[in-house]
Amino acid sequence: MPLYLLAKPSKKKTGTGTKGLHEYMHKNRKRAGKQICYIVEAPQEFDQPGKELDPDAQVWKTYVREADQVDEEMVDGWNKYVSMDVILIFAALFSAISTAFVIESYKSLKQDPADTSSQTLLIISQTLMLIANGSQPSGAAQISALETPTFTASSKDICVNVLWFLSLSLSVAVSLISMLAKEWCMEFMSRRTGPPGAQARRRQQRWDGLLRWRMKEVIMMLPSLIHLSLLLFAIGLSVFLWGVHYGVAVPVVVVTMIAASTYFTCTIVPFFYDFCPYGTVLSRIIKDFISDHRLNRDNSAQDEVTSRALQWMIVTCETPRSVDVALQSLAAADENLPPNELEKINAWAMVKQRLESTDIFKQSEESCGEGALYKRALEAYPILRRAVDQLNYGDKEKTKRLEQLTMGVQSTINGLIHELLSGPRSFDQVITRILERCTIIGPHYLGEAGITSRTSSKYEVDPENLVNEIVERLVQQLKGEVSLDPALYRVLSASFAFLTCCNTARGIAKKSVNRGHTLRLFRGYSIGRNKTAVESLWRLIAESLAPGTLWLWIPADDLTSLKPSTISCHAPMENVLEALWAWLMSTIYSDRSALNRLEMTCLAHGMLYLLANPHLCDLSPDDSNVIEDVLNDALRMGEFTTKIQNKHHAQYIKDISRNIRAINDISAFTPQLLGALTQLRYYSPWDDRYILPTSTVYMFVVNSLGLANDTILLESRRPYHILGSSPIPQFSYQLVQQVLAGDTITHLSKLLTSNELNQQAFAAAQLWVFFNMSLWLKNNLERQEEVAEELEAKLMLLLDQHRQDMDEGLQRFAYRVFEVMLQQRFAPLHEHAHNYLKKIPDRLRGISSCVNLEAEWDVVYPDVAFGSQSLF
Template sequence: MNATAPQGAVPCYPVEAPQEFDEEGKELGPDAQVWKTYVREADQVDEEMVDGWNKSMDVILIFAALFSAISTAFVIESYKSLKPNPPDASSQALLIISQTLMLIANGSQPSSNPPTPDAETPVFQASAKDICVNVLWFLSLSLSVAVSLISMLAKEWCLEFMSGRTGPPGSQARRRQRRWDGLVKWRMKEVIVMLPSLIHVSLLLFAIGLCVFLWDVHYGVAIPVVVITTISAGAYFACTIVPLLYDFCPYGTVLSRVIKQFTSSVSRFTQDDPVQDDVIGNALHWMVTNCETPRSVDIALQSLAAADEEVSPTKLEEVNAWAMIKQRFESGALEQSEQSRNASRLYKRALEAVPAIRIRVNPLVYQSQGETRKLEQLVLGVQSTINGLIHEALANTRSLDPRTTSILKRCNLIGPHYMYKLNLLEREFEEEPQAYPTALVEEIVNLLEPYLTTIGEADEDSALCRVLLASFAFILCCNVAREPTEHSVCVGYVMRLVRGHWLCAGNTSYSCSSNRTTLYYFVLATLWLSLSSGYPGKSNSPPATPYASIEETFETLWAGLMMTIYSDSSALKSHTTCFSHGMLYLLANPNPYNLTNYDSGAILVIRALTIVGAGLPAEIEIKYYSQYISDISRNLADVNGFKYAPQFLTALYTLWDSAPDEHHRLTSEMYILVVKCLCLADDIDMNSEDWRRAYQILLDSSFPRCSPQLIQYLSSTNLTTQLSNLTNSNDANKRMFATAQLWLWLNMSLSELDRTNPALNALEEALLQYPDLENKLEKQEEVAEKLETKLRVLFNEHKDEIDVPQAYICRVIGIMFQQRSTPLPAIISDCLEDVSEDLRGVGSFRNLDTNQVVGSPGILSAPDEQDISSTN
């Protein structure tokens, strides 16, 4: 706020003008908003970049001038050692004259030959040290002069790059983008960046020469200089090498940055250069990558509404443009403003343009049939999103072995191969032999297992691991949608990865995993079950197209990828049922896939963590809920059904926890299963968590009434004997549970009004297995009273040490008091406060086999006439 503003004035802040929209179909025209934004953003970026280069080169020129002056002073002295010294020749002449004069003084006649010194003077030859010093210093001086020349030329190049920025926005953008592409192609940036390195080399050469020069003069003077030079050179090389080993090292040099950039560009996934002009795609890629203003990025993405085959998808996939468009479209769907609606329409059209743009990569004819257009958009949209992840993986990975690179290339062909096999494409798919989708699944799993089982969580979150998991989910959906696939094989692939991850993370007790991104991919890998499980559709009305269920699956897959990439669950919230279905289906059907209790526990936790993490509702649609319950009942009828008892308990608990409108349905088979599991807990694979779930299921369910199905299942077991044995257990919890169950069954027999009911006779025969009846049915009331007394005594003695839910025992005791028309004790009333009214008292008895779940969630169960009469 301006300090000189008058008192009481309202502060004013700059507000960005509302976004302008182009006419439909002209989003990429010469005067489109995208090009105006491009020119504005490019000018800012280029000015900042060129200004930085100019300042850097100014420093280089000044330093090179000073350094050249210093090195010249040393060179002037050192070069003299490379040629004969004139004073030495004068000394030799004086020596000869002196010898001649001495001979004359002694009276000797000088010989005709001139006197010579004692040793013949050798021919002049420079020493090796002198040559080394001069080579190093002259090379250092030459480098500094060369750097000065290149810097002056570079300033002219920068001036040329910034010139000619006038005219229509479209023309400016194309001209600037071509110059930028040339700058990138000819590596002008790298040349300018290397100039400081040449100065560094020049300094190093001078320092080495200085050390050699001083070493020949005096060791005492040379040693400190050598030490300082060695330390400085070591530090420089360390700053160059360490960033190559550690990505986030704060130290570095120009050379290290150039090496990292070079290795990244070499490992980048390469494709054949397209013949068409890539200026538009490159320009939009530059905007998405470099623009810091969110609106500028939005405008760049919205302009793709007018895109066609002339726009290259490769550069756009590198920045995951289609995933960004999808994310913006879904997140803005709930906005009501005019600006948001206009933007959503542009994003929608941009998504519809995906098939037309992909023609450049796959020369195939899309949109041949109207009913498949949406399917094409979804499949190619998911494929483009995965391609973006592939580019990210290849850019962030220093080196890949040929096998991994080949797999990633084939992952680019999953979507086109699927549509080709469905006869949605009119042209021949030349790359079909490279796809091999069936074999590709096995190869992806083999490549993923080391990341999920041995390498560790840090590698699980790597770009390569993410793209492989996304491709795995995508190819499973495509394979199942294309043709019937052996379910057990696909489930086997998924469970191999789940088991490996769970074992590596140490989740032996089903503890929570910190890496939820991997868990989301596991859920996405089960989406194909929505296509093959035969479950009801989302709507009761007939589908709009034959591909409606497939479209829903790919919509969910794409929305799930948005969640893993951007942590945005807005698109996923409208596909919660499809998202969770695969995991719930596996829980309800452990027999066909031979899932262990460990597997079911892992699936339960994965579903719970992903649902909570994405902020999705846990409630299951009622028709799906009914189908899951039917699946459990059908699987229990299997001869080996009880072998999977703990797995069914896990499934039942999950359904109980996610039941619609908090209503639950327990069939006769499930009731017998739960009771039998609690009786045989020591003999089957049950842990403490399974115990708790089993008691919670009974707590949230109605008590059973006598029915033919219930008695049939009860008669086929020896549960009465097993419960009788439990009444003598050392565990108070087991004694209370067994006592409560026996009393309920005796009460079921005694309260049955139709004494001619065949089911009653079968029930009485089963109860005669209880020893206290002494094979006499007339003792039922007496035994029931003893059990009632025993249960109340056990509860009073052990109420503070009960591990099972107290509310379940209190429900049974409450019925005992109600039948005697006795008020409930305070402790029982307090314990039943959180129990719903329909689960209290004699009114909580239901015929489990006629208690049907109906279409309205508000009317989930209704007692029959016999039930009603018994409550009066």
């Protein structure tokens, strides 16, 4: 590996850098004493476009390097852990020891010649005694004396010899197999030359053979045979005192036959399977004579072997650079490369994650940069799925991006499903069937919507029924009716978000049905959270709930007819899928770089839309609070910018204004609408949380404080914060008509005598705003000015004496009104007011913050027409 010294360059632009290195070393010599050099990898090299999978591509060089390291470590581990060398030596010594015992023990299996000699001498002695006594022995007696008793080995001797001969045979057999195993390892590590692509394919084929034929298990079995041999010897030694028996040859022959069969099989099998990891010297010699064993160095097809080789690199390699090279090589993948093995390990999700973490704009000048490779790899994925899905991906230029995003999301979900189903937990058939249908949501959408032409029969998904089944399972988990499985919940919630987006884009699901599904999940979340207070778990669940509202963006991304003709008609769906994919990346890898790149409007729209239109789903105050909690946990409390698009911010305010006029019982939805306006402060397009209400909205907020008797609503103080972030209205006919049409002035006047400090201060400030507007009417000016002065004095007194007890939002509003009062009289600002107002944005301070709401709308939202002024 090259040695790179990281040092500061020369300050001179025209220099070669030598002086800069010398100065750096000299400057730091005294400070650091010894210089430390770090060995780092050489800068990554890139292949030419389209040649990332050629025989000499970087991916195969990396494969060969990583494979050599892994294989050497594996074979070395076999030699050390399995200790084949030690086995050979031990087997030889043990065989010698066993032989010494067997030599002595086998004698007990036959008659001892000494016994025969003794019997013969006994007969001779008896004969001589008869002759000496003068008697002649009869023939029968002679025959009886000449008969020798039959020899029979004892059971004890037979047992001992069987065990010892078996032990000896096993040790000899282990020696034989150990020698064969060393030859197999040598064969596996040999012939690693030639182009990297050919080496990689040859090595992958051998590796596949090694796994298929379980070579590791065979080698690991050798120590067990030695252990068995030792056990047999120990048992035989124990039984040695119990006698001898015949028939020892039979088990010895059996063991010998097994060893011979093993050797014969290892000799024959390589003739039928080229990459069988077993073999003998005899088989290799014969193959050299009967076949042309030259290596095919040009075989670089993108087939199952290539796919498994890339999958092996991604899973096995511990060096990040090697994994990156494997993923980057997918840029050159074609439709012949099977995607299944790569999908199981979520390869394209990993590509997406690396693309988002790469600054592609810095790489745009180099066509072979990392970002460009990852981008091409994602574009190639639908092409790989052609044969599997029977869809003609890539035929239409205008739908390529939609196909890429759809299949990218589907691939990520499929990876999660495979991980779930291959885990230790088993699922019932209903859940398994649901998950199987979730794996084809994307192809079904592309085919049924006519986006991609199909070449086969339809998929059996039944998307509308599938949504119902998914929601039912999610609600059961959220409510605690079944045990909550975070992994299963994550997969089902992602599938729900994906399926509702596809159904909405196809127009096969009514908005009311989808809203009902979404609201069921929010209500289930509320019930479950109240039962189990594990904050970290429910925050993760909240983050999974948020993508379930992305479908609402599809019809909302066309708020203006001034769209350029170059924008695709599929742009809303593409934006939704981009957001959903980024959300999945955040879930899988805890990497929010993809989410940070996205437009916040798309992410937050669904929940903001529901809050701004509570009557559509009949949202209760509790429902509204749950949606706000999810919105805060998923987005606002994260590391995201909360600015949304100007036109959508205006649209939400228009929706609220229209709903205030359209809803008959507005008091039933007052907390919900105030919650929506509060969230619009946080998601304002500007840094100062500025919000521009319509006259209708402004009067609604004022009346919510002036007319409401709900203590919970008063304690929320939300209207104070809304008014504190809104401009102070000037005279307009629409606003004056709404003030005069109701009894707002009367109720505010009553609040001046309230015992509640916040109500007094608010009433004084708001009444002054109304009376200040009435000065434009030129009607009884003296009395109006007198009332305004009284209100100014009261507000000044409350701020001087009780400002510490006021609500923070009310202080903001009251001090702003107080500043306008003083500026109109050209009076100096009090010190405490000056100190407080320093943190208020400039456009919300002083007389300049007093605007005509209708006229200001055209200034703040120049591209958004409100429509009928009667609704303002």
